[in-house]
Amino acid sequence: MTKSKVVFSILNPTHESRILKKNIQVASVQPAEQVLAVATSESKIEQNLSVTGDKLPEHLRPLVENSSERLSIKERESLASVINEYTDIFLGPDGQLGHTDLVQHEIDTGNSKPIKLPLRRLPMTQRKIAETEIDKMLKQGIIEPNTYDMTIQHRKGSAHGNADALSRVPRRRCKREDCQECKINMSCSVNAISKGNNNPSKSSELPDITQSNRVEQWDNEEILRLQQEDSNLSTVMQFLKNGNEKPVVNTSNQELSALLRQWDLLFTQNELLYRKFYEIDGSITNQLVAPRELRKEIMQQLHNNRTASHSGREKTLLKVRSRFYWPLMTSDVARWCQTCPSCAKRKPGPGMGKYPMQHCSVTSPLECIAIDIMGPLPMTDDQNEYIMVVGDYFSKWKEAYAFKE
Incomplete structure (x- = not known):
């Protein structure tokens, strides 16, 4: 035996400290008389899969190979024997599932209600896996x-303006005693939003641009x-x-010059001055040219x-633009919103104090409802x-209820 350094570890099984002095003997080395070959894991698997001289089919071999490592050799042989005996009940090598109509069964749930699970979106990492499994089942x-x-x-969302409460027109008799439509048709259409002016003679003469509540x-x-x-x-x-x-016309009046530059969009209807406004979707809105006093x-x-909820500059401008027009309207609306005392006191500033939007998944009517209270408003005849x-x-679907307090 040649002289060489051997590095090894020493374990102290007690709780007390031990001091190893120099040149103390801690172990002895003896020459090996015989080296035995150790069986590899592959040879063990081959040995376990050998059952009565027969081997398992290739597509069933993973059932034994992936079994628990705690199984002994004898237990693995028993498992392989059972699988080999009932090979016909497992998935075939072609990957096709079999079926039978010899036995039927049912699950009695008693009075238990069906299990209801909300719809959930798959993460991006699992969508590819789901698509692969769906194609495989197809x-x-x-x-x-x-x-x-x-x-x-x-x-x-900006184009979704047809809420159900506004698109439905139920047919029922209204509560007005002087309704001409009820007298003729015995029922009139009651809309979700009614006109602010209840005088039929005046409201019928108004153009559509001023029909607003x-x-x-x-x-x-x-x-x-x-x-x-x-x-x-x-x-x-x-x-x-x-x-x-x-x-x-050569004039220094900015408003008059702005109106004349839009000469092709201006027209009169019922002796009133209007302006055509082309929306993004191609529709045309007739804007009433508002005089300075209004x-x-x-x-x-x-x-x-x-x-009106004290909206910001863009939303307020959108409301005004859908009804009216006047020169330098954008700057006037922006200045009005900037100098509003209520907005200056309560709004922290653009992009500040806002809670992030969240997604709410619902699967059936009345599963989740939203309730909001608006007021105080001008008191009605019913207080x-x-x-x-x-x-x-x-x-x-929206429903509105009026109450006193």
């Missing part, structure tokens, strides 16, 4: 494609008088009355009113000044 005939043909198109109504005579008293609007109305050709009142109603709005997340 090829094996376990599942079959759907029997209907449909196309799902995404529509962004969120802006105080003016009749045609009053609007016409205010437009004629506005020097810029009266000038443009006189030009339109004289002819269709765009006049050439502009502050319009912004007051569409921003400071209790039902009501609050409105409770209840909405269903699934069907988008």
